[in-house]
Amino acid sequence: MNYYKEAFERATDERKKQILESGIEEFSSKGYEKANINIIAKKAGISIGLMYKYFATKEDLFITCLQRGTQILDEALYAIMESDDRLLVKAEKLIRIIVTHSKANANYIKMYNEIAAEKNADRVKSMVAEIEKKRSEILITAITQALSKGDVRPDLDPRLFAFFLDNLLNALLFSYTCDYYKERFKIYTGVDVGEMSDEVVISQLLKFIESAFTFEK
Amino acid sequence: MNYYKEAFERATDERKKQILESGIEEFSSKGYEKANINIIAKKAGISIGLMYKYFATKEDLFITCLQRGTQILDEALYAIMESDDRLLVKAEKLIRIIVTHSKANANYIKMYNEIAAEKNADRVKSMVAEIEKKRSEILITAITQALSKGDVRPDLDPRLFAFFLDNLLNALLFSYTCDYYKERFKIYTGVDVGEMSDEVVISQLLKFIESAFTFEK
Amino acid sequence: MNYYKEAFERATDERKKQILESGIEEFSSKGYEKANINIIAKKAGISIGLMYKYFATKEDLFITCLQRGTQILDEALYAIMESDDRLLVKAEKLIRIIVTHSKANANYIKMYNEIAAEKNADRVKSMVAEIEKKRSEILITAITQALSKGDVRPDLDPRLFAFFLDNLLNALLFSYTCDYYKERFKIYTGVDVGEMSDEVVISQLLKFIESAFTFEK
Amino acid sequence: MNYYKEAFERATDERKKQILESGIEEFSSKGYEKANINIIAKKAGISIGLMYKYFATKEDLFITCLQRGTQILDEALYAIMESDDRLLVKAEKLIRIIVTHSKANANYIKMYNEIAAEKNADRVKSMVAEIEKKRSEILITAITQALSKGDVRPDLDPRLFAFFLDNLLNALLFSYTCDYYKERFKIYTGVDVGEMSDEVVISQLLKFIESAFTFEK
DNA sequence: GATGAATGAGGTTTCATTCAT
DNA sequence: GATGAATGAAACCTCATTCAT
Numbered sequence: 001m002n003y004y005k006e007a008f009e010r011a012t013d014e015r016k017k018q019i020l021e022s023g024i025e026e027f028s029s030k031g032y033e034k035a036n037i038n039i040i041a042k043k044a045g046i047s048i049g050l051m052y053k054y055f056a057t058k059e060d061l062f063i064t065c066l067q068r069g070t071q072i073l074d075e076a077l078y079a080i081m082e083s084d085d086r087l088l089v090k091a092e093k094l095i096r097i098i099v100t101h102s103k104a105n106a107n108y109i110k111m112y113n114e115i116a117a118e119k120n121a122d123r124v125k126s127m128v129a130e131i132e133k134k135r136s137e138i139l140i141t142a143i144t145q146a147l148s149k150g151d152v153r154p155d156l157d158p159r160l161f162a163f164f165l166d167n168l169l170n171a172l173l174f175s176y177t178c179d180y181y182k183e184r185f186k187i188y189t190g191v192d193v194g195e196m197s198d199e200v201v202i203s204q205l206l207k208f209i210e211s212a213f214t215f216e217k
Numbered sequence: 218m219n220y221y222k223e224a225f226e227r228a229t230d231e232r233k234k235q236i237l238e239s240g241i242e243e244f245s246s247k248g249y250e251k252a253n254i255n256i257i258a259k260k261a262g263i264s265i266g267l268m269y270k271y272f273a274t275k276e277d278l279f280i281t282c283l284q285r286g287t288q289i290l291d292e293a294l295y296a297i298m299e300s301d302d303r304l305l306v307k308a309e310k311l312i313r314i315i316v317t318h319s320k321a322n323a324n325y326i327k328m329y330n331e332i333a334a335e336k337n338a339d340r341v342k343s344m345v346a347e348i349e350k351k352r353s354e355i356l357i358t359a360i361t362q363a364l365s366k367g368d369v370r371p372d373l374d375p376r377l378f379a380f381f382l383d384n385l386l387n388a389l390l391f392s393y394t395c396d397y398y399k400e401r402f403k404i405y406t407g408v409d410v411g412e413m414s415d416e417v418v419i420s421q422l423l424k425f426i427e428s429a430f431t432f433e434k
Numbered sequence: 435m436n437y438y439k440e441a442f443e444r445a446t447d448e449r450k451k452q453i454l455e456s457g458i459e460e461f462s463s464k465g466y467e468k469a470n471i472n473i474i475a476k477k478a479g480i481s482i483g484l485m486y487k488y489f490a491t492k493e494d495l496f497i498t499c500l501q502r503g504t505q506i507l508d509e510a511l512y513a514i515m516e517s518d519d520r521l522l523v524k525a526e527k528l529i530r531i532i533v534t535h536s537k538a539n540a541n542y543i544k545m546y547n548e549i550a551a552e553k554n555a556d557r558v559k560s561m562v563a564e565i566e567k568k569r570s571e572i573l574i575t576a577i578t579q580a581l582s583k584g585d586v587r588p589d590l591d592p593r594l595f596a597f598f599l600d601n602l603l604n605a606l607l608f609s610y611t612c613d614y615y616k617e618r619f620k621i622y623t624g625v626d627v628g629e630m631s632d633e634v635v636i637s638q639l640l641k642f643i644e645s646a647f648t649f650e651k
Numbered sequence: 652m653n654y655y656k657e658a659f660e661r662a663t664d665e666r667k668k669q670i671l672e673s674g675i676e677e678f679s680s681k682g683y684e685k686a687n688i689n690i691i692a693k694k695a696g697i698s699i700g701l702m703y704k705y706f707a708t709k710e711d712l713f714i715t716c717l718q719r720g721t722q723i724l725d726e727a728l729y730a731i732m733e734s735d736d737r738l739l740v741k742a743e744k745l746i747r748i749i750v751t752h753s754k755a756n757a758n759y760i761k762m763y764n765e766i767a768a769e770k771n772a773d774r775v776k777s778m779v780a781e782i783e784k785k786r787s788e789i790l791i792t793a794i795t796q797a798l799s800k801g802d803v804r805p806d807l808d809p810r811l812f813a814f815f816l817d818n819l820l821n822a823l824l825f826s827y828t829c830d831y832y833k834e835r836f837k838i839y840t841g842v843d844v845g846e847m848s849d850e851v852v853i854s855q856l857l858k859f860i861e862s863a864f865t866f867e868k
Numbered sequence: 869g870a871t872g873a874a875t876g877a878g879g880t881t882t883c884a885t886t887c888a889t
Numbered sequence: 890g891a892t893g894a895a896t897g898a899a900a901c902c903t904c905a906t907t908c909a910t
Contacts, residue, residue, distance in 0.1 A: 007890080031336045033250035037884065047892045051889085058884065085370035107249035110336075116397045118336035119248045119327075128400035136405050153424075160421040164385060180333045183345035187353050188380035204377040207370070211428035224873080254901070264875050269902065442896080464801045465770045467684035472878065486881065497859035544770075551768035553682045553761075557908050562834035587858070594855040597839035598819060607721050614767045617779035622787050622814035636812040641804070645862035688905065700908085709905065777888045847882080 001126065003063040008054040019044040019054065023065040028110035032062055032118075057122065066115065067130060069108030073101055074134045081138045086144035088210050091165075095202050098169050102176035109177040132166075139166055159166065166207065218342070220280040221281065225271040236261040236271065245327035249279055249335075251285040254352055263308050276340065283332065284347060286325025290317050291351045298355045304363035308382075312419050319393035326394040349383075356383055382426065435560070438495040442488035453478040453488065457499040459552045462544035466496055466552075493557065500549065501564060503542025507535055508568045521580035522644050525599075529636050532603050535611035543611040566600075573600055599643065606639065652777065654714040659705040668694040672706070673706030674716035679761035683713055683769075709773065717766065718781060724752055725785045732789045738797035739861050742816075744855050749820050753827035760828040790817055816860065823856065 008016065022043035026035045037058045041051040055061040080093045102109055112131065118124050139162035146152045174181035175193055185193045225233065239260035243252045248306045258268040273279040315413050319326050329348060335341050354381035363369045391398035392410055402410045442450065460469045472494050475485040489495040514527045536543050547567065552558050573596035580586045582610035608615035609627055619627045659667065673694035677686045688709045692702040706712040731744045753760055763782065790813035798802045799829050825832035826844055836844045 011892095017342045029336065031249070031308060031334065033251070034336070036882085048885085049892050050890080052885070053890075090390035106401065114334050116391075117248065117331050119246065119251075121396045127403060128397060132401050132404045140405070145254060153428075154364055156424060157417070157421050159406045160423060162403065164388075164422060164425045166384055166405070168381060170268070171381075171388070174333075178334070178346060179338050179341040180335055183281055183341055184349050185380065187345060187349045188357070188383065189376045200374070201377065204374050208378060211370075216376040227873090249871075266875050266904080267873070275901070360902085417910090439866050444894090463686070465768065467682070470878090482881085483883080483896050487894075492880070494789060502773070548768050551682065551765050551823075551829070552764065552831055553680065555830050558830040558834055564839060566835050566838045574839070583761070587862075588891070590858060591855050593850045593853070594852065595838045595859060597836065598822075598856060598859045599838070600816055601822035602815060605815075605822065608767075612768070613772050613775040614769055614779060617775055619814065621779060622791070622817065623662045623810045634808070635811065638808050639815060641807060642812060645804075661869095686904085699906085701869080701870050701908070704869075 001130075003060040003067075004055055005053065008064075011054065015044075015046070016119065019051075020044065020059075024069060024107045024111060027062055027065055027114065028107035037061065037063075056140055062103055062111075063127060063130065065106075066111055066127065069105065069111055070131050070134075072105055072108065077135060077138055081142055085185050087142060087151050088206070090142055091209055092202070092206055095172070095205055098172050099176065099198050099202065102173045106177040109173050111153060113174050113178045113181075126203045135166065136162060168205065168209065172201075218347075220277040221272055222311050224269065227406075228271065232261070232263070236263070237282050237285045240278055241286065241324045241328060244279055244282055244331065245324035249275075249331055252279075254278065275295070280344060280347065281326075283325075283344065286322060286328060287348050289322060289325065290314075293318060294352060294355055298359055304359060304368055305423070307359055308314075308426055309423055311386065311420070312389070312422055315389050316393065316415050316419065319390045323394040326333075326390050330391055330395045330398075335387075352383065353379065385422065385426065389418075436619075437494040437501070438489055439487065442498075445488065449478070449480070453480070453485075453495075454499050454502045457495055458503065458541045458545060461496055461499055461548065462541035466492075466548055468506065469496075471495065496545075497564065498544050499580060500542075500561065503539060503545060504565050504568075506539060506542065507531075510535060511569060511572055515576055521576060521585050522640070524576055525643055526636070526640055528603065529639055530608050530611070533610065533632050536607045542612040543607050547608050547612045547615075569600065570596065602639065602643065606635075652781075654711040654718075656704065656833060662705065666695075670697065670702075670712075671716050671719045675720060675736075675758045675762060678713055678716060678765065680757035683765055685813065686713075702740055704839070713762075713766075714778060714781065717762055717778065720756065720762055721782050723736075723756055723759065724867055727785060728789055730791055738793060738802050739857070741793055743853070743857055743862055745820065745825070746856055749823050750849050750853065753824045757828040760824050761764050764829045764832075784838065786817065787813060817855065819860065823852075862865075 011019075017038070022040045023035075025043070025162065025197070026040045030036075035058075037051060038048050041048045044051075051061070055064065076097050077094070080090055080097065083090065083093075085093070111146045113122075115127050115131075118127065140159055143152065143156075143158040143162050143165075147156070147158055171181070177180075182193050189196060225236075228236075228329070232238070236257070239257045242251075242260070243257045246254075252275075254268060255265050257404055258265045261268075268278070272281065294311070294315050297307055299313065300307065300310075304312070332344050332348075333343075335344065357376055359384075360369065360373075360375040360379050364371065390400070392402040399410050406413060423428075442453075445453075453474070456474045457469075458475045459477070462566070464470075469492075471485060472482050474495070475482045478485075485495070489498065510531050514524055514531065517524065517527075549558075549561050549565075552561065570579070574593055577586065577590075577592040577596050577599075581588070581590070581592055605615070609619045610616075616627050625632060662670075670691070673691045674686075675790070677691045681687075686709075688702065689699050691712070692699045695702075702712070706715065707781065727748050728745070731741055731748065734741065734744075736744070766778050767780075769778065791810055794803065794807075794809040794813050794816075798805065798809055822832070826836045827833075833844050834844075840847060
């Protein structure tokens with residue numbers, strides 16, 4: 001579903017990009033409430049009047065910015081999940097992508113983190129679907145396939161396990177990008193997330209996950 | 218550390234409770250930015266001037282509300298962790314507390330979720346310590362003890378595993394209380410979090426975790 | 435240096451005038467702290483929002499009002515000082531201008547008096563430069579020239595004498611406009627400043643000054 | 652005239668001193684409007700309730716603080732003026748006292764400077780009398796005596812000359828104590844008032860004044 | 869005499885949105 | 890399509906003063 005007006009479709013790609021990137025920059029650095037749509041327009045090089053020809057409200061602009069971010073990650077995930085790898089190999093690739101992506105697209109992750117705190121129930125529904133739908137399908141499918149192949153313990157619920165797995169991945173995303181989670185990482189590990197070796201984090205998380213999916217002790 | 222003024226200490230318990238509950242109610246339902254101190258004061262039955270005799274800023278009031286919530290959960294966790302149970306028994310108790318607590322103290326969890334999205338780096342530091350310090354100590358200690366007893370796989374990093382574990386517990390907390398996470402739960406599992414049997418969630422999460430902590434497959 | 439935003443430059447001259455005059459009126463009658471921006475905006479016939487499009491803060495508006503007043507006096511002084519008159523002739527012209535100006539621009543003088551009591555050290559620095567720079571240059575130059583021509587006693591320090599001279603002129607400015615100084619004038623002379631002949635004041639002050647600048651007794 | 656209530660008279664000297672010094676400190680550092688009477692009470696070690704038993708309003712407290720400051724300077728001036736010295740000798744002593752006093756009683760001078768910017772006409776009248784009455788009498792008397800002795804030029808108006816003289820002395824007082832005047836001094840002389848030799852200032856000002864009072868060139 | 873809790877009006881500043889051009 | 894001037898409600902915070910104890 002689209003949250004922009006027709007006029008936005010007719011804008012040049014360059015302009016679309018300018019607007020969304022300015023928006024992502026502003027929303028991710030200040031949060032939704034403190035973000036200023038007038039500033040976004042100025043940074044994007046368009047007038048505020050035109051901004052309202054493109055988006056009906058601040059909220060619509062926000063969601064559209066968010067969608068742009070979602071696509072990037074989803075595309076990277078798709079590529080992995082379509083492979084024939086065993087689940088744990090997929091998992092490792094997944095984790096590596098998360099780490100890479102969170103460093104390259106910190107601003108998008110911050111926006112995502114922002115809406116996770118959204119209070120308006122109506123707004124939430126449409127946004128959740130926007131963001132989680134594809135990722136959940138990818139994960140559930142991967143686990144379900146592994147289940148039918150007998151690659152994982154047979155008594156697991158694929159949907160719940162996908163959910164738990166995504167919880168871990170999400171937390172990792174945030175830990176590399178969002179202030180609060182960064183500090184929290186430091187409290188737990190004793191070091192800055194930037195200074196800890198990625199390989200240690202990856203290997204430990206993989207250990208944590210792999211046991212979860214395999215048979216008996 | 219305290220974020221209230223001396224005058225607040227001198228207030229009656231009844232009044233303290235009124236103020237903090239009004240605050241938690243307002244902050245958790247609207248989020249920090251949209252919450253209105255004047256409304257909190259009115260709900261608590263005091264004047265706005267007195268509110269500022271008790272708390273220097275909106276932020277201080279917020280943190281104090283948050284602390285009230287933290288205590289409740291921390292106390293419940295302490296009780297468990299001081300027991301002599303094996304780690305996985307502790308884990309089950311932990312999960313059960315999380316489920317119970319998130320239902321009984323939904324508003325506090327929402328506030329906690331709120332600050333996880335905080336953008337102001339300075340504010341974040343003090344709040345992280347406030348919230349995570351005790352919980353992290355509890356978890357790290359428990360895992361370290363299990364490690365020395367040989368109850369868990371010897372190649373795990375206790376701090377990172379504590380971190381991963383807390384990520385799962387946090388996600389569970391939010392899934393029972395915060396709009397966004399509730400919707401997300403539904404997308405993954407197909408059902409409302411309120412309608413799914415707690416026992417299924419608990420047993421599945423326990424499976425997910427227990428494998429992670431135990432020896433070989 | 436400018437203390438207004440670009441938008442203010444683009445406003446019509448009529449509007450600029452409206453705003454600055456409303457501001458000068460309000461600031462000079464109530465003082466900086468008690469002056470109310472909302473009232474200034476209303477008197478100027480614009481919304482408060484627009485006011486803040488023109489000036490970032492109350493303080494910036496104040497300084498801009500002040501500058502408007504400074505210019506008027508500075509221009510009048512320039513004209514005199516560029517002449518070839520002897521110092522004492524210049525002095526007489528100066529005094530006459532001060533008397534005329536303080537009656538015609540009483541409100542500006544009141545604002546100037548206002549900031550002379552400013553307590554915020556940072557604010558003070560920028561404002562002093564704003565107001566005193568040109569006038570000090572004019573006076574110091576005039577005295578230095580007279581010194582090199584041998585028109586005044588050779589053992590005077592031109593900068594300090596310029597300073598003393600300006601002190602007298604300032605006090606005169608205030609005595610014609612500011613409540614406190616008006617009353618003080620009355621206490622010293624026994625009559626209202628408005629009722630005393632300008633010529634008496636002028637001739638007496640000239641006597642006071644002229645001796646100061648000339649050779650021996 | 653007194654601006655305090657009867658209860659204040661009955662207070663111990665120690666307490667009176669505490670209150671007035673706290674007041675002078677607060678008023679002189681923040682200015683009348685921004686000064687906080689609750690803070691003054693706290694600094695003085697009394698309750699705000701008692702403060703209002705002593706003074707009916709913030710304004711009354713201010714005036715009473717001011718009076719305390721006035722006394723100190725007036726007493727010093729009295730001593731000089733009662734001597735039999737020639738006017739110019741008195742003038743030098745006067746200037747020296749001003750310099751000394753402004754360094755020792757900076758806070759009082761700041762308060763005095765504060766009310767010179769007062770906008771409320773009614774308030775002003777009573778305060779002017781409070782402050783200027785004695786000083787003006789001292790100066791006018793001294794000049795009148797000198798006039799009758801033939802020590803000064805016969806065509807000067809003693810009241811206006813006393814007024815001009817006081818203007819110079821006032822400006823000097825402020826230049827040693829008040830931010831705005833300090834900066835202004837620097838603009839004129841090129842150096843900080845604290846770094847310039849007192850003797851230079853004194854000798855130059857004396858030159859400026861002495862000529863003014865003596866016969867022909 | 870002494871306390872200090874309590875009040876609440878009032879002022880600066882922000883910003884999403886509109887609309888005439 | 891494009892502009893950007895203009896609006897004004899709303900929110901945080903301050904502080905002189907009162908009054909019950």
